Amino acid sequence: MAGRITAVSIVDAIAADLRSRIFSGELGSGHTLTETDVASSYEVARPTAKASIEKLVAEGLLDRGTHKTARVVELGPDSVRDIYLARAYLESEVLRRLARTRDVPEAAVQANRDIAALQTGAPLDVIEPDMRFHTSLIDAVGNERISRMYRSLVGEVRLCMVRIQSLHLLDTALIQAEHQKILELIEAGRGDAAAELLDEHLGRARERLVAAMGGIAGPEAGARSELLPE
Structure with missing residues (x-):
């Protein structure tokens, strides 16, 4: 067929x-x-x-x-912070709602598996499954308007991701590990903890990119994760 x-x-x-x-x-x-x-x-x-x-x-x-x-578009530090703040508002609430029903979307699980498989690959290869991980969580709520709102940010989010990965600002293994922990917290029904980890996850990327653009990075840029060995 x-x-x-x-x-x-x-x-x-x-x-x-x-x-x-x-x-x-x-x-x-x-x-x-x-x-x-x-x-x-x-x-x-x-x-x-x-x-x-x-x-x-x-x-x-x-x-x-x-x-x-x-x-x-030429994104500067202020624009990057605006984009990531909008993401955080939407994604944090979505994680809390998914945790209430302990709904872990299989599409997000698969996206994170794909990231794990790319750990030794080119940094830019991470962008597609990384974006798929986050959009899968948004779509799992099943609200068309929320999905549409999030997708209005996708273009600018990808531009940020391209800069982050091309400048090697984040370790792929850490991205995958934090994604995995977020999924585990959702499954455990710990929505607030999942949202808190998301803030750390996005904040590190945001502030490192701000610094790379010549801005003054916030403390999130140097936040250390307990999910990876020293």
């Missing part, structure tokens, strides 16, 4: 390719994308190019003022 084929519009296909090039670093912070250039590169009409650009503007990957050229 043939597999299901999903039709993708030209606008979505172009946006997906541009998104991939942004995440890979090919289109770096501040890179300009004009409608004319996009139309020429992909051999499409300017309205199609414009729609593709606007799709990425809506995702937070491109910044475009009125009558101005779109640019790949």
Whole structure:
């Protein structure tokens, strides 16, 4: 039996390719994308190019003022903290709710297994299963609006992750270990403890990235974990 084929519009296909090039670093912070250039590169009409650009503007990957050229967003320390604070609000409450029913989503378990298998691989390979781990927890609540709210952050979160991994700011083994502990706390019904560990998990990444961007890191950057040996 043939597999299901999903039709993708030209606008979505172009946006997906541009998104991939942004995440890979090919289109770096501040890179300009004009409608004319996009139309020429992909051999499409300017309205199609414009729609593709606007799709990425809506995702937070491109910044475009009125009558101005779109640019790949340049995240600074304040932006990074805003992104991670929004994540923490959503994810912490989700962990508490999952812990009430001790619901450990299999998709999150598998994502963490995939991270464990990548411990000796390229740092950037961690991004996809790491993001899948967190989105699986969000989706497990079964609330469409919460999932949609979280996905509105995904583009900017991935940009942060690309910077973190490309700069080797976090140890993959620690990411996997803290994910595993979060799952164990959910299964034990300890929602507050899971949320507290999540804050530490996200805070370490956030503040190390802030420091790498030239900002003043908070104490979370140097927080030591008991989950890994010295």
